[in-house]
Amino acid sequence: MVTHKNPVVVVMVALPLHGHINQLLHLSHRISAHNVPVHFVCPTVQAHQAKLRLQGWNPNTISTIFFHDLPIPSFASPPPNTSHKFPSHLQPLCEAATHLRRPVTSLLRKLSPTTHRLVVIHDSLMGSVVQDFVNLPNAESYTFHSVSAFSIALYTSEVVGEQTRNLVDPVDVSKDELSFEGCFTSEFRKFITDQHEFVKLSSGRIYNTCRVLEQPILELLETEARKNNKLIWALGPFNPVNIQSRSKFSGKDGGPVEQCLNWLDKQASNSVIFVSFGTTTSFTKQQITQIAIGLENSEQKFLWVVRDADRGDFEKDNIIRIELPEGFEDRVKDWGLVVREWAPQLDILAHPSIGGFMSHCGWNSCIESMSMGVPIAAWPMHSDQPNNTVLVTKILKVGIVVKDWCPREQVVAAVVVETSVRRLMCSKEGEEIRKRAVAMGHYIRMAVGDNGITQMEMESFIAHISR
Structure with missing residues (x-):
């Protein structure tokens, strides 16, 4: 009773x-x-x-x-x-x-x-x-x-x-x-x-x-x-929305998560673009190659999460290691970091070195990025993501479009990736977008x-x- x-x-x-x-x-x-x-x-x-x-x-x-x-x-x-x-x-x-x-x-x-x-x-x-x-x-x-x-x-x-x-x-x-x-x-x-x-x-x-x-x-x-x-x-x-220090529960000390955050600590403010496409989408080998070439040619600092989509049963033995172009990681080691495991997105977006986020525009990623004042390079894949891209880039104006939704079946060429990264990270337009994103983050907090x-x-x- x-x-x-x-x-x-x-x-x-x-x-x-x-x-x-x-x-x-x-x-x-x-x-x-x-x-x-x-x-x-x-x-x-x-x-x-x-x-x-x-x-x-x-x-x-x-x-x-x-x-x-x-x-x-x-x-x-x-x-x-x-x-x-x-x-x-x-x-x-x-x-x-x-x-x-x-x-x-x-x-x-x-x-x-x-x-x-x-x-x-x-x-x-x-x-x-x-x-x-x-x-x-x-x-x-x-x-x-x-x-x-x-x-x-x-x-x-x-x-x-x-x-x-x-x-x-x-x-x-x-x-x-x-x-x-x-x-x-x-x-x-x-x-x-x-x-x-x-x-x-x-x-x-x-x-x-x-x-x-x-x-x-x-x-x-x-x-x-x-x-x-x-x-x-x-x-x-x-x-x-106020990440004062990195999460203690997002990874083991000394592991890949800690290593990527330590790497960010060494980078200048707003100098790194975070590239991550969520937990549900996998790319073809051809598309992965084009992203890699585009990031390398952009000559902008980047942190790229390269992993297969989650499986329904989270069976780790079946996770595929994504192949990158031969020698890519050695060539970009001075300005780029590849993370092959799940990455602590909130900690990364809250880090002062992050100046942009190339994203699939899932709503989790959108609201986290905007709450941290980080502008978005939108690359929608499915579901509500094309709508979110419109909201972020056309209404709120805190991002740019990497890939239009209509030709969605086409491979995005390396030059498009390169141009998008440069446009967001080192152009006058990108700086204005970043200012709006920072202000938006302030109002959200x-x-x-x-x-x-x-x-x-x-x-x-x-x-x-x-x-």
Whole structure:
């Protein structure tokens, strides 16, 4: 028999892909800082991997976060496919994760009697897993969207989509960049549709963004949400924004992670471009060669993460060592560093030597880069990344486009890579973009700080779920 009830308990349910788990781990940290118990649900292997990669805080020291690493059925885990940038090799993992419905329902039933209000925050692509919360009298749910508000607004309704498109000069942006054309496989598009069917059950939506970045877009979404008595919360950026010293939990002393940070310590301020394309995309050998030649010819300092995409089962034995042009690493050793393992992105972006970020423009990377005041050279691969590229380069104007979305199947030539690096790192245009990015980072950090607009919105959210 329960003698003491919490005012509120939060259950966090993540899609088991790194970019999704990472955001909800950081949100869990922010919510738990308000003395709210958070129960974090994720498949065992993926949760373990995400905690190893976590930066900015140690999950083992947060007594109000309880991890539930649940098993899922075995699934096929094919290697990444370099012929198509969308990570279809991860769909079996996503499908297997939908079998968490029964254990999640069991957890909700167990927690319900312990609290006055049980709040479920779930990834929009895990809607079917949490649907049984409706059978608990004290439970309510909030849908978390792992993408920008801009990306969601384009597809919320025809009216909101058209209003959102009007924010962009049609001369600057092609129709394809504001659509999902070519962004998903048909199989994953169906998966999204099936999971989004359950969004209507939630009381509102949560975004990893802030009003400094997307206020006009959030206002459009709020107007639409009010028609259905829903709420919108902009609680980002979730990631730590004041990295005073490198994370103690991102790697072993003396290992590759520590070595790359030590290398950055020796470089001048704003002199290095960070080149990394996330955890879901693999390049062809031909494209890798062109990137290498472009970076070498640019004669600009760089830190390049060269690794294969994550596999669904994180089987290390199957990770392919990417081959670079013969002699490349020796030739660039005085101004370039190649990192072949997962790299601590937050620590790197926060480092004063970083002056630019060549990125796939996944939302994690975008919001982390902008919160650190680092301009972006955008090279979108799939999913929401073309939309994010438009937001970053055409609306916020804190980046440049490396590769247009329309000729997405073409190999990007070395000269394009070289030109893009030089344009961002050592041109007058690049310097102006960097100034805007630095200012943007300052405004974002103020928003998250004491009495900032994001901090106040977080306090409002905590008050709402604790009512």
